[in-house]
Amino acid sequence: MFINGQLYTILSIALPIAIWIGLTVAIKKIFKNYYGVIVGVIISGMLFGFFQEGVPKVYIVNNNMHVKAFRLIGTIKYTFDNGNTIQLQPNPKDLVVINNSSHMLVIEEITYQNSNFIKNRKKFEELLAKTDSTYEAKNEPKLFSIGTYTTGNFRLAHKWIDYFFDESVPQKIKEYGSSNKKKYWLRKVD
Numbered sequence: 196m197f198i199n200g201q202l203y204t205i206l207s208i209a210l211p212i213a214i215w216i217g218l219t220v221a222i223k224k225i226f227k228n229y230y231g232v233i234v235g236v237i238i239s240g241m242l243f244g245f246f247q248e249g250v251p252k253v254y255i256v257n258n259n260m261h262v263k264a265f266r267l268i269g270t271i272k273y274t275f276d277n278g279n280t281i282q283l284q285p286n287p288k289d290l291v292v293i294n295n296s297s298h299m300l301v302i303e304e305i306t307y308q309n310s311n312f313i314k315n316r317k318k319f320e321e322l323l324a325k326t327d328s329t330y331e332a333k334n335e336p337k338l339f340s341i342g343t344y345t346t347g348n349f350r351l352a353h354k355w356i357d358y359f360f361d362e363s364v365p366q367k368i369k370e371y372g373s374s375n376k377k378k379y380w381l382r383k384v385d
Contacts, residue, residue: 197253197265207246211239252354253283253291256300260360260383267291275344289348290355292381294341299384302339302349302356307368307376340384352377 198206215235222231250266257263258276270284275295285291294300341347358364358380368376 196268196271198250198268199263199265203246203250203266207243207250211243211246214242215239249287251285251287251289251291253285253293254356254381255293256296256381258296258298260296260298262359262381273346277344279344281346283346285348286350288354289350291346291348292341292356293346294343297343299343300341301382301384302341302347302351303380303382304337304339304351305358305364305378305380307378351379353379355379356381 215232215238218235218238219229219231222234223229250268253265253267255263255265267283267285270282272280273283273293274280275293283291283293292300292302339347339349357378360382362380364378364380368378
């Protein structure tokens with residue numbers, strides 16, 4: 196089932212709180228003690244954890260390049276505008292992009308070193324060679340392609356896309372720490 200952002204936020208916060216309060220009250224009435232507080236905290240904490248880590252984010256891109264973000268609980272059958280259908284049951288650790296358009300899309304990984312965007316791959320490699328002696332080619336910024344009317348599951352450094360289509364990618368970001376930061380940009384190829 197697809198859940199939009201507002202409903203997901205309400206479910207992920209209100210449902211664990213309701214369970215915690217319900218268990219506290221029920222155990223107080225049945226057993227005449229407050230152990231329900233502890234049991235409620237444990238169970239509602241597990242439920243909150245499920246909503247944070249066990250529910251993948253899904254982006255659906257239409258022909259007009261409008262992006263809708265959802266969360267996916269369980270399995271769903273999705274029908275593209277061209278009539279094809281797919282069964283979606285993604286891994287909770289993946290981000291899913293459904294390309295319901297006739298345009299080829301890519302997700303570009305953008306790497307920032309000390310909060311500065313690294314444009315030139317050669318400059319990027321030189322910087323990494325100076326700062327990281329264990330640098331290998333597999334650490335280069337990646338490009339993930341998504342064909343027309345297809346879906347892609349991606350395991351990224353984080354579970355969301357930072358920039359969409361014509362948005363300009365900032366040259367500097369405000370982040371703390373000295374390690375490389377990764378951002379993701381969804382854009383059209385053609």
